[in-house]
Amino acid sequence: MDEILTVMRVNDKFRHLIDFLDSYSTSITLVGEHFVCIADQGVFDELSSLLSDAGYVDEPRPDKEGVIFSLSFGQWDELPPIYTDEEQFWRSVSTGQSVPQNCFIISTLQARVDGEAKGVFTKAELFLKVRQLMIDIADHYNKAENKALLFVGSDDRASKVEITLSLSFNEFSCLDCSEEMPGVFEFAATINLNDVHKGERREVLRRAIVNLLDEPHGSSSDFLWILSNVDKLKIKYQEQYELYFRNFSVSKLLNEIDQKTLEFTAKLSEFISSSQNKAIAIPGVLVAIGSLVKAGSGLGVVLIVLGVLVVNRIVVVSNSMMRDTFDDIEWQVKTSFKKYESIKDNEEVTSLARQCSAKITDKIVKARSRLKQVDWLAHITLLVTILYALALLTWGGDAASKLKDIVLGVFYALFYFNCS
Known part of the structure; x- marks a missing residue:
């Protein structure tokens, strides 16, 4: 509960600043590696107030190009969810547990306000949701190496699958997913539903993952292949679960x-x-x-x-x-x-x-x-x-x-x- 309240306070803290940057996105440029410039000196007072509310310990600086503020760590109570480019965004998000509800990427002028899902933010949400799902269903998770180990047994064979739950930035950039991620969150919620069939659903999903990974996927890593084929994984899971349920029903x-x-x-x-x-x-x-x-x-x-x-x-x-x-x-x-x-x-x-x-x-x-x-x-x-x-x-x-x-x-x- 304390963690949730902390996240909510952080979201509120940066919400108005991100909304402001989004409204002036066409006027924003990056100066050097750590300075953001808004090409409109008329926003000085409003920006100064928003920065102060967000924990900026200095004052924005007027410049001939507009108004400048720093992204350096020493200038903030805590670093803001403002990223110079997608790679920096990815490095920050990929090691965390969630995508910030309010964030801004300067190089592409992409803003996320109040958890809006689009573009790179959707891909990051997909990565984190599926990674957590893999951790939940894994028979063993090696946190130090970020690897999930799955054991799947059947009548004719037993399989052991080890999946590294990380992506390089190039792999992340290649990831293609729909804007709305249809059904991914509902799918994860169904798998983790806490009832008497929870164990059976997770076992069926492990079988579906092994079946999906048996398909040829070239040089793509196993986890990238899973992320790129979430819809196919859902279909395979439904087929496997229907087969399991039918067999269970027949025995009954x-x-x-x-x-x-x-x-x-x-x-x-x-x-x-x-x-x-x-x-x-x-x-x-x-x-x-x-x-x-x-x-x-x-x-x-x-x-x-x-x-x-x-x-x-x-x-x-x-x-x-x-x-x-x-x-x-x-x-x-x-x-x-x-x-x-x-x-x-x-x-x-x-x-x-x-x-x-x-x-x-x-x-x-x-x-x-x-x-x-x-x-x-x-x-x-x-x-x-x-x-x-x-x-x-x-x-x-x-x-x-x-x-x-x-x-x-x-x-x-x-x-x-x-x-x-």
């Missing part, structure tokens, strides 16, 4: 399909187990049939038949409810996996969704078939019980016993066949 979708498959399989196993428990009641009915032999009265026989009928209805009704449940599960399966099958741009997801849906549906079909077998066995059991009871009441114990042996033999064979 595959995991979701596996999870849903396990959930539906567990539900089916639970209901099938419940159905099997109902089927266990049928052998108990066979025991009841055997007890008919010992039933000495018609009332006992009737009670046993009624008990078998109740068991039959319990099994049949339970299986009917189970079928409704299987219908619901089948509907859920189709609905749940349909959204994955509609993803046309990834065959891996759609293929797995179709396979899992078909596998679970096949299990439901088999479960329904087994319910029918259980129903059939329950009906046969009831029928056998009724026939045997009628034989017992009509022909007596001996004939019923023989009929029992025949019917039960056939029944056991059918029961074994269906259960197998």
